[in-house]
Amino acid sequence: MARIIGGVGTSHVPALGAASDHNKHDEPYWKPLFDGLGPARKWIEKAKPDVVILVFNDHASAFSVELINTFVLGVADDYQPADEGYGPRPVPLVVGNAAFSSHIAESLVMDEFDIAIANEMDVDHGLTVPLTVMYDKPEQWPCQVIPLCVNVIKYPQPTGNRCFNIGKAIRKAVESYPQDLRVVIFGTGGMSHQLQGERAGFVNSEFDHMFMDGLIEDPARLTKIGHTEYLRDAGSEGIELIMWLIMRGALSDDIEEVYRFYHVPVSNSAYGLIVFDEKSEV
């Protein structure tokens, strides 16, 4: 049976991907950040997931305003890195697992989570930066990836509670798949940041620490945070943190925090990284 062995929360700031692509690891601005990723990279090297379920959002790359879907699950064999105006990132092709994806899609819909299904989807920095965060710069990504794309741009975004619950449904879907696969789920985006308006550059470290603490101490409380609270206290783009709740929902109650790292700034954002082990899998 497939099983979830751990979870990762990470921001997906595009500048981090660009810094990696242009080998800026040792520049004074970037060194503290890349040093901070080290322990998480060691963890995943040891955990060796076969499959990563990667919860992310598209930034007007694959999707546009014509049709706005709340949840889109990729079911393709592979996903091309998107051209976001600078040419596609020089990162490996993202290889999927169509059979496992289709199983998850079926299980979610039967469980009344009516996701949209993507047979083709280019993936932008929202998906490829988290892979860079965890795997650095390999020739090929060492895992298959199942992308789950969430609308966090157009209000109203799904509620945190809905996200938490689809996470639970994902766990159920994974555990009903007969093949022996080790799965890690990534929740990405955040932490507090705002790109738009006169309030651009907004950062709220207190909120970010409260959120990371809550993931381990009291996730149920986090599911009650409403839209206005996210928009106000985490910033208009910080509402991406609802995607971390999908990751948390897919984990059991018996988890251990393995690593946490927080750093301000990365470009216009606060950066956060957290790693959880399922204790039963350690």
Added chain:
Amino acid sequence: MGLNDDYEDIPGTYVFNGRRCREGYHLNKFCKSLDVEANREAFRSDASAYMDQFPMTDHQRKTIEERDWLGMLKVGGNIYYTFKIAIFDRLSMQHVGGEMSGITVDEFRQMMLDGGRMPKNNTSKAENAKNG
């Protein structure tokens, strides 16, 4: 009116709700079209003729022509879409962030290095008004 619009109390923030999404529909589609090199080329060689393909209001066109980043948000632009014009201009998000908030890009960068724009006086128009 949405079910809830208490987020309108957040200062300096243009939540991309249904109303703004409708108002900015063609502006955002124009921005999205710049993903394609042939379209960028057409926009570069004759901006006015290229924009004619998108039924935007005169005011929306003007915000684009003047690279009025804040103005674009006020007429329904979404930052992920309008930023495509900045990419076309080879400008960074910090440049755009500085212009939207009335500071230079260097001041913006320094503000981020100092920990970002802090929550104090930046979370509620009503509270700011009360505190004068």
